[in-house]
Amino acid sequence: MNFFARLYYPLRKAWKAVGLYLVIAGPGIVVMVADNDAGGITTYAATGAKYGYHLIWFLLILIPVAYYVQEMTVRLGAVTKRGHAEAIFDGFGAFWGWFSLLDLMIVDWLTLVTEFVGMTAALAIFGVPPWITVVAVIVLMGVIVLNGRYWTFEKLSLLFCALNLVYIPGAFLVHPSVRDVLHQGLIPNFAGGFNGQLFFFLMANIGTTIAPWMLFFQQSAVVDKGMLEKDIPWGRFDTLLGSVITVVVAVFIVIVTGTVLPGIDIDSAAQAAQELMKTDRYVGTFLAIGLFDAGLLGAICISLASSWAFGEIFGWAHSLNTKIRQAPWFYATYFLMLITSGLVVLIPQAPLVLITLFVQVIAVTLLPAALVFLILLLNDRTAMGERCNTASQNLIGGFIVVSIIILSTLYGISVLFPNLFK
Amino acid sequence: MSRLRNLFGKFAAINSRYREPRIAMSGAVRFSLLVLRVYLLALVALMIYKFVLIVTQG
Numbered sequence: 073m074n075f076f077a078r079l080y081y082p083l084r085k086a087w088k089a090v091g092l093y094l095v096i097a098g099p100g101i102v103v104m105v106a107d108n109d110a111g112g113i114t115t116y117a118a119t120g121a122k123y124g125y126h127l128i129w130f131l132l133i134l135i136p137v138a139y140y141v142q143e144m145t146v147r148l149g150a151v152t153k154r155g156h157a158e159a160i161f162d163g164f165g166a167f168w169g170w171f172s173l174l175d176l177m178i179v180d181w182l183t184l185v186t187e188f189v190g191m192t193a194a195l196a197i198f199g200v201p202p203w204i205t206v207v208a209v210i211v212l213m214g215v216i217v218l219n220g221r222y223w224t225f226e227k228l229s230l231l232f233c234a235l236n237l238v239y240i241p242g243a244f245l246v247h248p249s250v251r252d253v254l255h256q257g258l259i260p261n262f263a264g265g266f267n268g269q270l271f272f273f274l275m276a277n278i279g280t281t282i283a284p285w286m287l288f289f290q291q292s293a294v295v296d297k298g299m300l301e302k303d304i305p306w307g308r309f310d311t312l313l314g315s316v317i318t319v320v321v322a323v324f325i326v327i328v329t330g331t332v333l334p335g336i337d338i339d340s341a342a343q344a345a346q347e348l349m350k351t352d353r354y355v356g357t358f359l360a361i362g363l364f365d366a367g368l369l370g371a372i373c374i375s376l377a378s379s380w381a382f383g384e385i386f387g388w389a390h391s392l393n394t395k396i397r398q399a400p401w402f403y404a405t406y407f408l409m410l411i412t413s414g415l416v417v418l419i420p421q422a423p424l425v426l427i428t429l430f431v432q433v434i435a436v437t438l439l440p441a442a443l444v445f446l447i448l449l450l451n452d453r454t455a456m457g458e459r460c461n462t463a464s465q466n467l468i469g470g471f472i473v474v475s476i477i478i479l480s481t482l483y484g485i486s487v488l489f490p491n492l493f494k
Numbered sequence: 495m496s497r498l499r500n501l502f503g504k505f506a507a508i509n510s511r512y513r514e515p516r517i518a519m520s521g522a523v524r525f526s527l528l529v530l531r532v533y534l535l536a537l538v539a540l541m542i543y544k545f546v547l548i549v550t551q552g
Protein backbone atom coordinates (compact mmCIF):
# COMPACT_ATOMS: atom_id res chain seq x y z
CA MET A 73 0.00 0.00 0.00
CA ASN A 74 2.85 2.28 0.94
CA PHE A 75 4.46 1.53 -2.44
CA PHE A 76 1.31 2.56 -4.33
CA ALA A 77 0.94 5.71 -2.23
CA ARG A 78 4.51 6.69 -3.12
CA LEU A 79 3.88 5.91 -6.80
CA TYR A 80 0.72 8.06 -6.93
CA TYR A 81 2.40 11.50 -6.96
CA PRO A 82 5.09 10.78 -9.60
CA LEU A 83 2.41 9.16 -11.77
CA ARG A 84 0.09 12.13 -11.36
CA LYS A 85 2.96 14.46 -12.25
CA ALA A 86 3.82 12.41 -15.32
CA TRP A 87 0.17 12.32 -16.37
CA LYS A 88 -0.07 16.11 -16.01
CA ALA A 89 3.07 16.46 -18.15
CA VAL A 90 1.53 14.22 -20.82
CA GLY A 91 -1.68 16.29 -20.68
CA LEU A 92 0.29 19.51 -21.08
CA TYR A 93 2.25 18.05 -23.97
CA LEU A 94 -0.97 17.01 -25.71
CA VAL A 95 -2.10 20.65 -25.58
CA ILE A 96 1.17 21.91 -27.04
CA ALA A 97 1.73 18.93 -29.41
CA GLY A 98 1.06 19.58 -33.03
CA PRO A 99 3.26 21.67 -35.30
CA GLY A 100 6.39 19.55 -34.81
CA ILE A 101 4.77 16.16 -35.26
CA VAL A 102 2.45 17.31 -38.04
CA VAL A 103 5.21 18.94 -40.10
CA MET A 104 7.57 16.01 -39.67
CA VAL A 105 5.07 13.27 -40.45
CA ALA A 106 3.61 15.36 -43.29
CA ASP A 107 7.08 15.36 -44.75
CA ASN A 108 6.69 11.60 -45.19
CA ASP A 109 4.40 12.63 -48.01
CA ALA A 110 3.55 10.79 -51.23
CA GLY A 111 6.90 11.75 -52.75
CA GLY A 112 8.61 10.63 -49.56
CA ILE A 113 6.92 7.23 -49.53
CA THR A 114 7.86 6.79 -53.20
CA THR A 115 11.47 7.72 -52.46
CA TYR A 116 11.76 5.36 -49.48
CA ALA A 117 10.09 2.52 -51.39
CA ALA A 118 12.45 3.04 -54.33
CA THR A 119 15.47 3.31 -51.98
CA GLY A 120 14.61 0.00 -50.25
CA ALA A 121 14.05 -1.77 -53.57
CA LYS A 122 17.25 -0.37 -55.09
CA TYR A 123 19.68 -0.54 -52.16
CA GLY A 124 18.01 -3.02 -49.77
CA TYR A 125 18.81 -2.16 -46.14
CA HIS A 126 22.12 -0.51 -47.04
CA LEU A 127 21.00 3.12 -46.68
CA ILE A 128 19.15 2.79 -43.35
CA TRP A 129 22.13 4.34 -41.53
CA PHE A 130 21.82 7.41 -43.76
CA LEU A 131 18.14 7.79 -42.85
CA LEU A 132 19.04 7.62 -39.14
CA ILE A 133 21.50 10.50 -39.61
CA LEU A 134 18.56 12.55 -40.87
CA ILE A 135 16.90 12.50 -37.39
CA PRO A 136 19.26 15.12 -35.89
CA VAL A 137 19.42 16.97 -39.21
CA ALA A 138 15.63 17.39 -39.34
CA TYR A 139 15.47 18.23 -35.62
CA TYR A 140 18.15 20.94 -35.70
CA VAL A 141 16.64 22.64 -38.74
CA GLN A 142 13.02 22.58 -37.57
CA GLU A 143 13.83 23.47 -33.95
CA MET A 144 15.11 26.82 -35.19
CA THR A 145 11.68 27.64 -36.65
CA VAL A 146 10.03 26.89 -33.27
CA ARG A 147 12.26 29.43 -31.52
CA LEU A 148 11.90 31.98 -34.30
CA GLY A 149 8.10 31.72 -34.37
CA ALA A 150 7.62 31.68 -30.59
CA VAL A 151 9.93 34.66 -30.01
CA THR A 152 9.11 36.94 -32.97
CA LYS A 153 5.43 35.91 -33.38
CA ARG A 154 6.02 36.17 -37.11
CA GLY A 155 5.74 33.63 -39.89
CA HIS A 156 8.82 32.72 -41.88
CA ALA A 157 7.96 34.73 -45.01
CA GLU A 158 7.38 37.89 -42.98
CA ALA A 159 10.60 37.28 -41.03
CA ILE A 160 12.60 37.11 -44.28
CA PHE A 161 11.00 40.24 -45.77
CA ASP A 162 11.54 42.12 -42.52
CA GLY A 163 15.07 40.87 -41.92
CA PHE A 164 16.53 40.95 -45.44
CA GLY A 165 14.31 43.36 -47.38
CA ALA A 166 11.88 43.04 -50.29
CA PHE A 167 14.37 41.68 -52.88
CA TRP A 168 15.30 38.58 -50.89
CA GLY A 169 11.73 38.31 -49.62
CA TRP A 170 10.26 38.02 -53.13
CA PHE A 171 13.04 35.64 -54.11
CA SER A 172 12.22 33.33 -51.19
CA LEU A 173 8.48 33.60 -51.76
CA LEU A 174 8.89 32.69 -55.43
CA ASP A 175 11.09 29.72 -54.49
CA LEU A 176 8.50 28.58 -52.01
CA MET A 177 5.61 28.97 -54.41
CA ILE A 178 7.26 26.98 -57.21
CA VAL A 179 8.53 24.16 -54.97
CA ASP A 180 5.22 23.99 -53.07
CA TRP A 181 3.19 23.78 -56.23
CA LEU A 182 5.42 21.09 -57.71
CA THR A 183 5.33 19.13 -54.45
CA LEU A 184 1.55 19.41 -54.38
CA VAL A 185 1.45 17.83 -57.83
CA THR A 186 3.44 14.89 -56.41
CA GLU A 187 0.91 14.56 -53.56
CA PHE A 188 -1.91 14.23 -56.07
CA VAL A 189 0.18 11.78 -58.10
CA GLY A 190 0.52 9.62 -54.97
CA MET A 191 -3.11 9.88 -53.90
CA THR A 192 -4.58 9.10 -57.34
CA ALA A 193 -2.14 6.20 -57.81
CA ALA A 194 -2.98 4.79 -54.36
CA LEU A 195 -6.74 4.84 -54.91
CA ALA A 196 -6.35 3.60 -58.50
CA ILE A 197 -5.15 0.32 -56.94
CA PHE A 198 -8.65 0.00 -55.45
CA GLY A 199 -10.27 0.94 -58.79
CA VAL A 200 -11.06 4.60 -58.04
CA PRO A 201 -10.70 6.81 -61.16
CA PRO A 202 -8.21 9.72 -60.77
CA TRP A 203 -10.78 12.47 -61.33
CA ILE A 204 -12.95 11.18 -58.46
CA THR A 205 -9.88 11.11 -56.18
CA VAL A 206 -8.95 14.69 -57.11
CA VAL A 207 -12.47 16.04 -56.50
CA ALA A 208 -12.96 14.06 -53.28
CA VAL A 209 -9.58 15.17 -51.89
CA ILE A 210 -10.26 18.86 -52.60
CA VAL A 211 -13.68 18.61 -50.90
CA LEU A 212 -12.22 16.74 -47.91
CA MET A 213 -9.40 19.25 -47.54
CA GLY A 214 -11.92 22.06 -47.70
CA VAL A 215 -13.94 20.49 -44.89
CA ILE A 216 -10.80 20.10 -42.73
CA VAL A 217 -9.77 23.77 -42.87
CA LEU A 218 -13.08 25.57 -43.32
CA ASN A 219 -14.38 24.92 -39.81
CA GLY A 220 -12.58 28.07 -38.65
CA ARG A 221 -10.50 26.53 -35.86
CA TYR A 222 -6.78 25.82 -35.84
CA TRP A 223 -7.34 23.23 -33.09
CA THR A 224 -9.67 21.08 -35.24
CA PHE A 225 -7.26 21.16 -38.19
CA GLU A 226 -4.35 20.18 -35.96
CA LYS A 227 -6.09 17.30 -34.21
CA LEU A 228 -7.42 15.92 -37.51
CA SER A 229 -3.89 16.16 -38.90
CA LEU A 230 -2.57 14.24 -35.88
CA LEU A 231 -5.09 11.52 -36.71
CA PHE A 232 -3.66 11.31 -40.25
CA CYS A 233 -0.18 11.23 -38.68
CA ALA A 234 -1.22 8.17 -36.66
CA LEU A 235 -2.34 6.45 -39.88
CA ASN A 236 1.19 6.99 -41.23
CA LEU A 237 2.35 4.38 -38.70
CA VAL A 238 0.60 1.69 -40.76
CA TYR A 239 3.98 0.84 -42.32
CA ILE A 240 5.34 -0.50 -39.04
CA PRO A 241 3.03 -3.55 -38.79
CA GLY A 242 3.45 -3.87 -42.57
CA ALA A 243 7.18 -4.42 -42.10
CA PHE A 244 6.59 -7.15 -39.50
CA LEU A 245 4.25 -8.95 -41.89
CA VAL A 246 7.03 -9.47 -44.46
CA HIS A 247 9.30 -11.15 -41.85
CA PRO A 248 12.61 -9.37 -42.50
CA SER A 249 15.82 -10.85 -41.13
CA VAL A 250 16.63 -8.70 -38.08
CA ARG A 251 20.26 -9.75 -38.33
CA ASP A 252 20.49 -8.53 -41.95
CA VAL A 253 18.72 -5.27 -41.11
CA LEU A 254 21.16 -4.56 -38.28
CA HIS A 255 24.23 -5.84 -40.08
CA GLN A 256 23.64 -4.17 -43.45
CA GLY A 257 21.64 -1.18 -42.29
CA LEU A 258 23.55 0.22 -39.35
CA ILE A 259 27.10 0.15 -40.70
CA PRO A 260 27.68 3.12 -43.01
CA ASN A 261 28.34 1.90 -46.55
CA PHE A 262 27.64 2.93 -50.13
CA ALA A 263 26.31 -0.17 -51.81
CA GLY A 264 26.76 -0.14 -55.57
CA GLY A 265 29.56 2.44 -55.46
CA PHE A 266 29.84 6.19 -55.54
CA ASN A 267 27.86 7.24 -58.63
CA GLY A 268 25.26 9.69 -59.91
CA GLN A 269 22.39 7.38 -59.02
CA LEU A 270 23.57 7.16 -55.40
CA PHE A 271 23.84 10.98 -55.19
CA PHE A 272 20.34 11.21 -56.62
CA PHE A 273 18.93 8.82 -54.02
CA LEU A 274 20.79 10.46 -51.13
CA MET A 275 19.50 13.87 -52.21
CA ALA A 276 15.95 12.59 -52.69
CA ASN A 277 16.06 11.12 -49.16
CA ILE A 278 17.27 14.41 -47.68
CA GLY A 279 14.61 16.20 -49.74
CA THR A 280 11.90 14.03 -48.24
CA THR A 281 13.09 14.72 -44.68
CA ILE A 282 13.74 18.46 -44.80
CA ALA A 283 12.20 20.79 -47.35
CA PRO A 284 11.79 24.56 -47.68
CA TRP A 285 8.02 24.42 -47.14
CA MET A 286 8.56 22.83 -43.72
CA LEU A 287 10.37 25.92 -42.44
CA PHE A 288 7.48 28.13 -43.53
CA PHE A 289 4.82 25.73 -42.27
CA GLN A 290 6.16 25.07 -38.78
CA GLN A 291 6.98 28.69 -38.02
CA SER A 292 3.55 29.88 -39.20
CA ALA A 293 1.85 27.03 -37.31
CA VAL A 294 3.72 27.97 -34.12
CA VAL A 295 2.47 31.55 -34.54
CA ASP A 296 -1.11 30.53 -35.45
CA LYS A 297 -1.24 28.17 -32.47
CA GLY A 298 -0.15 31.05 -30.24
CA MET A 299 2.92 29.36 -28.76
CA LEU A 300 4.95 31.52 -26.39
CA GLU A 301 8.61 31.56 -25.40
CA LYS A 302 7.82 29.45 -22.34
CA ASP A 303 6.41 26.75 -24.66
CA ILE A 304 9.72 26.37 -26.54
CA PRO A 305 10.91 23.30 -24.53
CA TRP A 306 7.64 21.51 -25.39
CA GLY A 307 7.94 22.68 -29.00
CA ARG A 308 11.44 21.18 -29.07
CA PHE A 309 10.20 17.88 -27.67
CA ASP A 310 7.35 17.89 -30.21
CA THR A 311 9.86 18.45 -33.02
CA LEU A 312 12.23 15.76 -31.74
CA LEU A 313 9.40 13.24 -31.41
CA GLY A 314 8.23 14.15 -34.92
CA SER A 315 11.69 13.72 -36.42
CA VAL A 316 12.11 10.32 -34.74
CA ILE A 317 8.67 9.15 -35.94
CA THR A 318 9.23 10.33 -39.51
CA VAL A 319 12.57 8.51 -39.83
CA VAL A 320 11.31 5.36 -38.08
CA VAL A 321 8.42 5.18 -40.57
CA ALA A 322 10.89 5.75 -43.43
CA VAL A 323 13.12 2.94 -42.14
CA PHE A 324 10.16 0.54 -41.97
CA ILE A 325 9.17 1.37 -45.56
CA VAL A 326 12.77 0.67 -46.66
CA ILE A 327 12.62 -2.62 -44.74
CA VAL A 328 9.35 -3.62 -46.48
CA THR A 329 10.58 -3.01 -50.02
CA GLY A 330 14.14 -4.08 -49.18
CA THR A 331 12.80 -7.45 -48.00
CA VAL A 332 10.19 -8.17 -50.66
CA LEU A 333 11.42 -6.30 -53.73
CA PRO A 334 15.23 -6.25 -53.54
CA GLY A 335 16.99 -5.27 -56.75
CA ILE A 336 13.74 -4.32 -58.48
CA ASP A 337 13.59 -0.85 -60.05
CA ILE A 338 10.58 0.75 -58.39
CA ASP A 339 9.27 3.85 -60.10
CA SER A 340 6.52 4.67 -57.64
CA ALA A 341 5.07 3.70 -54.29
CA ALA A 342 1.89 2.65 -56.08
CA GLN A 343 3.92 0.25 -58.23
CA ALA A 344 5.55 -1.04 -55.04
CA ALA A 345 2.10 -1.56 -53.49
CA GLN A 346 0.95 -3.51 -56.53
CA GLU A 347 4.09 -5.66 -56.48
CA LEU A 348 3.66 -6.24 -52.74
CA MET A 349 0.04 -7.30 -53.21
CA LYS A 350 1.30 -10.25 -55.25
CA THR A 351 3.34 -11.35 -52.23
CA ASP A 352 1.11 -10.29 -49.35
CA ARG A 353 -2.25 -8.66 -49.96
CA TYR A 354 -2.30 -6.97 -46.56
CA VAL A 355 1.15 -5.40 -46.90
CA GLY A 356 0.29 -4.07 -50.36
CA THR A 357 -2.97 -2.66 -49.01
CA PHE A 358 -1.13 -1.05 -46.08
CA LEU A 359 1.30 0.59 -48.47
CA ALA A 360 -1.53 1.91 -50.66
CA ILE A 361 -3.52 3.27 -47.68
CA GLY A 362 -0.38 4.81 -46.23
CA LEU A 363 0.44 6.40 -49.58
CA PHE A 364 -2.99 8.03 -49.80
CA ASP A 365 -2.79 9.23 -46.19
CA ALA A 366 0.72 10.62 -46.75
CA GLY A 367 -0.38 12.50 -49.86
CA LEU A 368 -3.40 13.95 -48.08
CA LEU A 369 -1.44 15.13 -45.05
CA GLY A 370 1.33 16.54 -47.24
CA ALA A 371 -1.16 18.36 -49.45
CA ILE A 372 -2.91 20.03 -46.49
CA CYS A 373 0.34 21.24 -44.94
CA ILE A 374 1.96 22.42 -48.17
CA SER A 375 -1.13 24.38 -49.27
CA LEU A 376 -1.30 25.96 -45.84
CA ALA A 377 2.41 26.86 -45.88
CA SER A 378 1.82 28.84 -49.08
CA SER A 379 -1.41 30.46 -47.88
CA TRP A 380 0.19 31.56 -44.62
CA ALA A 381 3.23 32.99 -46.44
CA PHE A 382 1.09 35.00 -48.88
CA GLY A 383 -1.20 36.18 -46.10
CA GLU A 384 1.76 37.42 -44.04
CA ILE A 385 3.24 39.42 -46.90
CA PHE A 386 0.08 40.79 -48.50
CA GLY A 387 -1.40 41.64 -45.14
CA TRP A 388 -4.47 39.42 -45.59
CA ALA A 389 -6.10 37.76 -42.61
CA HIS A 390 -4.25 34.45 -42.49
CA SER A 391 -5.32 32.27 -39.63
CA LEU A 392 -7.14 28.96 -39.47
CA ASN A 393 -9.03 30.53 -36.58
CA THR A 394 -10.86 32.74 -39.09
CA LYS A 395 -13.90 31.93 -41.20
CA ILE A 396 -13.86 32.08 -44.99
CA ARG A 397 -15.65 35.45 -44.99
CA GLN A 398 -13.00 36.94 -42.71
CA ALA A 399 -10.04 35.60 -44.66
CA PRO A 400 -11.21 35.07 -48.28
CA TRP A 401 -7.74 35.48 -49.87
CA PHE A 402 -6.13 33.07 -47.41
CA TYR A 403 -8.58 30.33 -48.35
CA ALA A 404 -8.57 31.35 -52.04
CA THR A 405 -4.79 30.79 -52.20
CA TYR A 406 -5.24 27.44 -50.43
CA PHE A 407 -7.81 26.21 -52.96
CA LEU A 408 -6.06 27.73 -55.99
CA MET A 409 -2.89 25.77 -55.17
CA LEU A 410 -4.91 22.60 -54.66
CA ILE A 411 -7.09 22.81 -57.75
CA THR A 412 -4.33 23.76 -60.21
CA SER A 413 -1.97 21.04 -58.96
CA GLY A 414 -4.79 18.48 -58.87
CA LEU A 415 -5.55 19.18 -62.54
CA VAL A 416 -1.98 18.34 -63.60
CA VAL A 417 -2.36 14.68 -62.67
CA LEU A 418 -5.36 14.41 -64.95
CA ILE A 419 -3.20 15.27 -68.00
CA PRO A 420 -2.90 12.03 -70.01
CA GLN A 421 0.62 10.59 -70.48
CA ALA A 422 2.29 13.06 -68.08
CA PRO A 423 5.55 11.56 -66.68
CA LEU A 424 4.20 11.70 -63.13
CA VAL A 425 6.63 9.31 -61.44
CA LEU A 426 9.66 11.06 -62.87
CA ILE A 427 8.21 14.42 -61.78
CA THR A 428 7.82 13.05 -58.23
CA LEU A 429 11.47 12.04 -57.88
CA PHE A 430 12.83 15.20 -59.53
CA VAL A 431 10.72 17.48 -57.35
CA GLN A 432 12.38 16.01 -54.25
CA VAL A 433 15.81 16.67 -55.72
CA ILE A 434 14.96 20.23 -56.82
CA ALA A 435 13.52 20.97 -53.36
CA VAL A 436 16.71 19.86 -51.64
CA THR A 437 18.86 21.83 -54.09
CA LEU A 438 17.03 25.05 -53.19
CA LEU A 439 17.11 24.23 -49.47
CA PRO A 440 20.56 25.68 -48.60
CA ALA A 441 19.45 29.20 -49.55
CA ALA A 442 16.46 28.93 -47.20
CA LEU A 443 18.66 27.47 -44.46
CA VAL A 444 21.22 30.28 -44.72
CA PHE A 445 18.44 32.84 -44.16
CA LEU A 446 17.11 30.80 -41.25
CA ILE A 447 20.53 30.69 -39.57
CA LEU A 448 21.06 34.43 -40.12
CA LEU A 449 17.63 35.17 -38.61
CA LEU A 450 18.48 33.01 -35.59
CA ASN A 451 21.65 35.07 -35.08
CA ASP A 452 19.76 38.36 -34.93
CA ARG A 453 20.32 39.18 -31.25
CA THR A 454 18.02 42.22 -31.39
CA ALA A 455 14.99 40.08 -32.27
CA MET A 456 15.93 36.78 -30.65
CA GLY A 457 17.57 37.96 -27.42
CA GLU A 458 18.75 35.01 -25.34
CA ARG A 459 17.04 32.57 -27.75
CA CYS A 460 19.73 33.37 -30.32
CA ASN A 461 21.65 30.46 -31.90
CA THR A 462 24.65 29.23 -29.91
CA ALA A 463 28.01 28.64 -31.59
CA SER A 464 27.42 24.88 -31.70
CA GLN A 465 23.97 25.34 -33.25
CA ASN A 466 25.53 27.56 -35.93
CA LEU A 467 28.21 24.97 -36.53
CA ILE A 468 25.65 22.20 -36.98
CA GLY A 469 23.47 24.41 -39.21
CA GLY A 470 26.50 25.40 -41.30
CA PHE A 471 27.57 21.76 -41.61
CA ILE A 472 24.10 20.78 -42.89
CA VAL A 473 24.12 23.62 -45.46
CA VAL A 474 27.63 22.78 -46.71
CA SER A 475 26.86 19.03 -46.90
CA ILE A 476 23.74 19.63 -49.00
CA ILE A 477 25.61 22.00 -51.33
CA ILE A 478 28.41 19.43 -51.82
CA LEU A 479 25.90 16.65 -52.51
CA SER A 480 23.93 18.84 -54.97
CA THR A 481 27.16 19.78 -56.70
CA LEU A 482 28.24 16.13 -56.99
CA TYR A 483 24.88 15.29 -58.51
CA GLY A 484 25.18 18.27 -60.87
CA ILE A 485 28.63 17.06 -61.96
CA SER A 486 27.30 13.54 -62.49
CA VAL A 487 24.59 14.98 -64.76
CA LEU A 488 27.13 16.91 -66.82
CA PHE A 489 29.73 14.13 -66.87
CA PRO A 490 27.82 10.84 -66.47
CA ASN A 491 30.97 8.70 -66.83
CA LEU A 492 32.97 10.44 -64.13
CA PHE A 493 31.68 8.44 -61.14
CA LYS A 494 31.28 5.05 -62.77
CA MET B 495 -8.32 47.86 -64.67
CA SER B 496 -8.68 49.37 -61.19
CA ARG B 497 -8.16 45.90 -59.69
CA LEU B 498 -4.88 45.60 -61.58
CA ARG B 499 -3.87 49.06 -60.33
CA ASN B 500 -4.75 47.99 -56.78
CA LEU B 501 -2.60 44.90 -57.17
CA PHE B 502 0.39 46.93 -58.38
CA GLY B 503 -0.27 49.37 -55.55
CA LYS B 504 -0.11 46.47 -53.11
CA PHE B 505 3.24 45.31 -54.50
CA ALA B 506 4.59 48.85 -54.31
CA ALA B 507 3.39 49.15 -50.70
CA ILE B 508 5.13 45.87 -49.76
CA ASN B 509 8.33 46.97 -51.49
CA SER B 510 8.31 50.26 -49.67
CA ARG B 511 7.46 48.66 -46.29
CA TYR B 512 10.40 46.29 -46.55
CA ARG B 513 12.80 48.58 -48.43
CA GLU B 514 15.33 48.73 -45.60
CA PRO B 515 16.42 45.31 -44.30
CA ARG B 516 16.44 45.22 -40.52
CA ILE B 517 19.42 42.89 -40.36
CA ALA B 518 22.54 44.75 -41.42
CA MET B 519 24.60 42.80 -43.95
CA SER B 520 27.97 43.76 -45.34
CA GLY B 521 28.46 43.96 -49.11
CA ALA B 522 30.44 40.72 -49.01
CA VAL B 523 27.61 38.83 -47.28
CA ARG B 524 25.07 40.21 -49.76
CA PHE B 525 27.31 39.21 -52.67
CA SER B 526 27.82 35.71 -51.21
CA LEU B 527 24.07 35.25 -50.83
CA LEU B 528 23.52 36.30 -54.42
CA VAL B 529 26.24 33.94 -55.68
CA LEU B 530 24.74 31.08 -53.64
CA ARG B 531 21.28 31.71 -55.11
CA VAL B 532 22.55 31.93 -58.68
CA TYR B 533 24.63 28.78 -58.18
CA LEU B 534 21.66 26.83 -56.78
CA LEU B 535 19.43 28.03 -59.61
CA ALA B 536 22.09 26.88 -62.10
CA LEU B 537 22.03 23.44 -60.44
CA VAL B 538 18.23 23.38 -60.69
CA ALA B 539 18.50 24.28 -64.39
CA LEU B 540 20.89 21.34 -64.77
CA MET B 541 18.36 19.03 -63.12
CA ILE B 542 15.59 20.26 -65.39
CA TYR B 543 17.91 19.56 -68.35
CA LYS B 544 18.43 16.00 -67.05
CA PHE B 545 14.65 15.62 -66.60
CA VAL B 546 13.99 16.75 -70.20
CA LEU B 547 16.76 14.42 -71.39
CA ILE B 548 15.15 11.41 -69.68
CA VAL B 549 11.66 12.29 -70.91
CA THR B 550 12.69 12.85 -74.54
CA GLN B 551 15.01 9.86 -74.73
CA GLY B 552 12.51 7.56 -73.03
